[in-house]
Amino acid sequence: MLVIKNLHVEVDGEPILRGLNLEVGTGEVHAIMGPNGSGKSTLSYILSGKEDYDITQGTVTYKGENLFDMSIDERAAAGIFLAFQYPIEIPGVAAMTFLKTALNAQRKMRGEEELSTPAFMKLIKEKTKALNIRPEMLRRSINVGFSGGEKKRFEILQMALLEPSLCILDETDSGLDIDALQVVAEGVNRLRSPERSMIVITHYQRLLNHIIPDKVHVLSHGRIVRSGGKELALELEENGYAEYEKPEVNAA
Amino acid sequence: MVAVKETVDQVKEIEVDQYKYGFVTDIEMDMAPKGLNEEIIGFISARKNEPEWMLEWRLDAYRRWLTMTEPNWAKVGYPPIDFQDLYYYAAPKSGKQGPKSLDEVDPELLRTYEKLGIPLNEQAVLAGVEGAKIAVDAIFDSVSVVTTFKEELARAGVIFCPLSEALQDHPELVRKYLGTVVPISDNYYSALNTAVFSEGSFVYIPPGVRCPMELSTYFRINEAQTGQFERTLIIADKGSYVSYLEGCTAPMRDENQLHAAVVELIALEDAEIKYSTVQNWYPGDAEGKGGIYNFVTKRGDCRGRNSKISWTQVETGSAITWKYPSCILRGDNSSGEFYSIAISNGMQQIDSGTKMIHLGKNTTSRIISKGISAGKSSNAYRGLVSAHRKASGARNFTQCDSLLIGDQCSAHTIPYIEAKNSSAVFEHEATTSKISDDQLFYCLQRGIGEEEAVALIVNGFCKEVLQQLPMEFAVEAQKLVGISLEGSVG
Numbered sequence: 029m030l031v032i033k034n035l036h037v038e039v040d041g042e043p044i045l046r047g048l049n050l051e052v053g054t055g056e057v058h059a060i061m062g063p064n065g066s067g068k069s070t071l072s073y074i075l076s077g078k079e080d081y082d083i084t085q086g087t088v089t090y091k092g093e094n095l096f097d098m099s100i101d102e103r104a105a106a107g108i109f110l111a112f113q114y115p116i117e118i119p120g121v122a123a124m125t126f127l128k129t130a131l132n133a134q135r136k137m138r139g140e141e142e143l144s145t146p147a148f149m150k151l152i153k154e155k156t157k158a159l160n161i162r163p164e165m166l167r168r169s170i171n172v173g174f175s176g177g178e179k180k181r182f183e184i185l186q187m188a189l190l191e192p193s194l195c196i197l198d199e200t201d202s203g204l205d206i207d208a209l210q211v212v213a214e215g216v217n218r219l220r221s222p223e224r225s226m227i228v229i230t231h232y233q234r235l236l237n238h239i240i241p242d243k244v245h246v247l248s249h250g251r252i253v254r255s256g257g258k259e260l261a262l263e264l265e266e267n268g269y270a271e272y273e274k275p276e277v278n279a280a
Numbered sequence: 281m282v283a284v285k286e287t288v289d290q291v292k293e294i295e296v297d298q299y300k301y302g303f304v305t306d307i308e309m310d311m312a313p314k315g316l317n318e319e320i321i322g323f324i325s326a327r328k329n330e331p332e333w334m335l336e337w338r339l340d341a342y343r344r345w346l347t348m349t350e351p352n353w354a355k356v357g358y359p360p361i362d363f364q365d366l367y368y369y370a371a372p373k374s375g376k377q378g379p380k381s382l383d384e385v386d387p388e389l390l391r392t393y394e395k396l397g398i399p400l401n402e403q404a405v406l407a408g409v410e411g412a413k414i415a416v417d418a419i420f421d422s423v424s425v426v427t428t429f430k431e432e433l434a435r436a437g438v439i440f441c442p443l444s445e446a447l448q449d450h451p452e453l454v455r456k457y458l459g460t461v462v463p464i465s466d467n468y469y470s471a472l473n474t475a476v477f478s479e480g481s482f483v484y485i486p487p488g489v490r491c492p493m494e495l496s497t498y499f500r501i502n503e504a505q506t507g508q509f510e511r512t513l514i515i516a517d518k519g520s521y522v523s524y525l526e527g528c529t530a531p532m533r534d535e536n537q538l539h540a541a542v543v544e545l546i547a548l549e550d551a552e553i554k555y556s557t558v559q560n561w562y563p564g565d566a567e568g569k570g571g572i573y574n575f576v577t578k579r580g581d582c583r584g585r586n587s588k589i590s591w592t593q594v595e596t597g598s599a600i601t602w603k604y605p606s607c608i609l610r611g612d613n614s615s616g617e618f619y620s621i622a623i624s625n626g627m628q629q630i631d632s633g634t635k636m637i638h639l640g641k642n643t644t645s646r647i648i649s650k651g652i653s654a655g656k657s658s659n660a661y662r663g664l665v666s667a668h669r670k671a672s673g674a675r676n677f678t679q680c681d682s683l684l685i686g687d688q689c690s691a692h693t694i695p696y697i698e699a700k701n702s703s704a705v706f707e708h709e710a711t712t713s714k715i716s717d718d719q720l721f722y723c724l725q726r727g728i729g730e731e732e733a734v735a736l737i738v739n740g741f742c743k744e745v746l747q748q749l750p751m752e753f754a755v756e757a758q759k760l761v762g763i764s765l766e767g768s769v770g
Contacts, residue, residue: 076725079717104727116718120740126726129736134727169740186726 029054029194029225030075035086037067037074037250044070046250047086052194055222059236059261060229062247063269068229069113071247072198075227076110077103090194105137107193111183111200117171123182124166127152127189134190155188159215177208184215195219195226201235213238233265248272311506312369318342321475324369328444328478331451341464341474348468354631355660355692356600358573361538367506368476415440417481417497419510429493436492438522439484443511446482453484457515461544461581461608469540470577473509477542480511485520485551494750496525507538514544516551518584523554525753536564536599541576549584549611554592556749558757560764561597568627571599578605582614582643590617591634592748594757596764599628604662606635609643609674616645619748621757623764624657624689633662633694638674638704649680650742653689654765660691665706666698674704682712683741685734685765735762 030052037045044067052058062068074081075088077100088095091106098106118126132142143151156163159181171179180200187195197216201209216239220226228239236244236258244260245252246269253272254260312323321342325335350361415429417440433440439450446454462470481497499510516522526543539561545553555578564571574597580589591605607616618634636645645665653659659682667674682691693710715737723733739746739758746754 078721100721100724101727101729104725110725112722116716116722118719118722118737118740120743121736126723126736129732130723130726130728133729133732137727190726 029056029091030227031087031089033087033089035074035088036084037070038082038084039070039080043084044081044250045074048247048251050245050252052225052227054193054225056242057220057226057228057239059239059241059244059258060227060247060252061231061233061244061261061264061269063273064231066247067250068247069198072110072196072227072229075103075194075196076100076108101133102137104190104192105134107191109187109190109192109195111180111187111195111197113199113202115171115174115179115183117169119169119172121170122167123170124152126170127166127186130186131189151189155185158218159185159188160211161185176203177205177211180204180208180212181215184212184219188215188219193224195224197226197228197230199229199231201230201232209235210238233261236261246272310371311367314367315364316342316366316368316476320368324476324478327369327371328447330444330447333455334447337459337464338475341471342476344465345468345471345475348465348471350468354602354662355658355694356602356629356631358536358600358629361536361573363472366538368509369478370506371478415493415495417442417495419479419481419497419499432492433495437486437489438491439482440495441482443477443480443482443513446484446513450482450484453515454482454513457546458511458513458544461546461579462542462577467577469575470542473511473540473542473577476507477509477511480513480541480543482512483514483522483524485516485522487518487520489517489520491520491522494523494525496527498527507540509539510541512541512543513546514553514555515546516548516553516587518548519550520548521552521554523750524556525750526555526557527560536571536573538573538575539598540573541578543576543578543605545578545580545589547580547582547584547587547589547614550586551584552588552590553580554590554750555580555605556753557591557593557595558749558753558760559593559595559597559601560760563597563626563628564599565626568599571628572597574598574601574603576603578603580605580607580616582607582609582611582616582640585611585613585640587611587614588616590619590748592617592619592745593621594745594749594753594760595620595622595630595632596760598630601628601630601632604633604635604664606637606664607645608637608639609645609671610639611643612640613642614640615643617748618645618647618649619745620649621652621742621745621761622650622659622661623652623654623761624659625653625655625764626657627655628657630658631660631662633660633664635664636666636676638665638667638671638676638701640671642673643671644674645676647676647678647680648744649678650745651680651682651691652685652738652741652765653682653691654685656688658690658692660694662694662696664696664698665708666696667701667704667706669700671701672703674699674701674706676704676706678706678708680708680710681741682710683738684712684714731762731766734765738762738765 032048032050035045035048060068128148135142161181241258244256246254312320321338415433464471464474483495485491547553561572561574582589589607595601609616616636622630622632624630634647649661651659651661661680665676680693684691695708697706699706719737720733738761749757
């Protein structure tokens, strides 16, 4: 699904990613963990296509295509979804309107038929029920006045609706209490499938108790310095990131 | 920031063709000689077959105008207007004067309105379109071409016809009210208008009548180098209600054209007038060449107690817009409302706003103004809220929000608040924002294209005002908002 080779990225002349390598197979769930400043969010922005970043070296192949040839909305229609860490507010735009516009925009780009309003409403009813989202919430402006948990659940609802191939979850657990975390994790787990890959970016191990990864990677100073199975997450929980921050580890 | 250069490049590419109403109708016209003097005014008055007092009123205004100086306090700049270099009367030659049926109208004219999407064929309106019927008075340059649904309206006692016709059929009514809200010497452009106005709509709703359908006038400037000076007078007698829509477009030309209109609204006791405008005059090309100068005086007089006047406008066109639809809250408990979306792009300039003058007791006013600037345009909101010494219990709420798109445009807010009564409560809120890159990125990441995202966000920004428009207009206005911002993203 996704192959990242020797990716170097700078922001305003500052190197953030320094030769990152990563391969995510179809149907796999990979966790990326690391301390603040390691480049986790940068990775998610690069994959989704945000501007302001300079790609100085390396390649990213998505479903066999060069990802950097695709614009932000093209990537979305091709199945890349980013669940934001801090979802932004858009006053005056009803959540429901937004969802329909997004879904139909993607369908149009893929040459599929757009959904009529009744068909769309039916779909929404189905998806919101599973996530415990009250329909009234969707009449509100996007994220305006939403609690932290509501914001994250709205991100997962969008994911459920748009049915992406590659989900990038950027610190989805930040700002969530235990109950909210469980609802979100359940929502994510329901979306796991052999056709869908996920990159779960997180600081803390606890999310990975609920969303069990196939592989865990440690991101430090802009590179993946260690990879392993789910036990690696527990190890990090025990010992922290200090070992990976040492200069020798990052020299190569 | 790379985006800035891209914005500018995109703005420069705003194809002149994007203004799809820019075509010209090729038709034989009957015109006054160029220039302005007492003879020309006599010519206009004679063409209209006006009563003697009307001609005198015009001449009085003209003489007054000659003594006045053009105001220049607005935040707009333009080269001096040569008032002698304009035609003050242009009418399609075909057909006779006076009321016409559709089959007496020049087919070329009908084609024009069809292209513009204005429903003139009553049968088509009744048969095809869902939603309410709309009576239309179609005005082409200096004359009204046709007015629809007049019989049905007459059955309800409603008078809706061109002003020139009202001067023939209901002169006493016109004389009683014309010029009582905007007097001759009110300002330079209203004085000019009073002297040379050629056409406009006249509406009279009798007591207790709720006008059975929306009334609409559609103004189309066609002939080159003509000034358009229309005059509209709407009277809602006691306990009546009317909703009126005004639409306007013009062809694309290299020279600027002057549009100096005057609109007077009078609401008597317990009456309500709802006046909506969707203005899409040609805004000039991306370099700022050509375009309409829209210098308009619009004022509503809430004469009776409990009367209500509301102005709703979506202004997307014109090279320069200079207008302040206002309400004089004379009657006790009267209320005035002003809802506005003013969009400027390219090189447009807007200095617009409202005046709410609280005179009676317990009067209320509400102002919601949304200004959107893009390209290299300048957009100023200028508002006056005043309470007279005796206006006890006056209340006002004002919200003016500005949205900036790109780095080359500007937005200004110039509020004047004068409270001469200590019980007056005036609230004023203002925000200025940019469409944030983060908001755009969020939309893009969900697969929504850039222009659709801007339209989505801007429509959200304008929602409160769009909700005030009659349904038929609201849909058109939303699309217009999207179109007028094409190519503006930065």
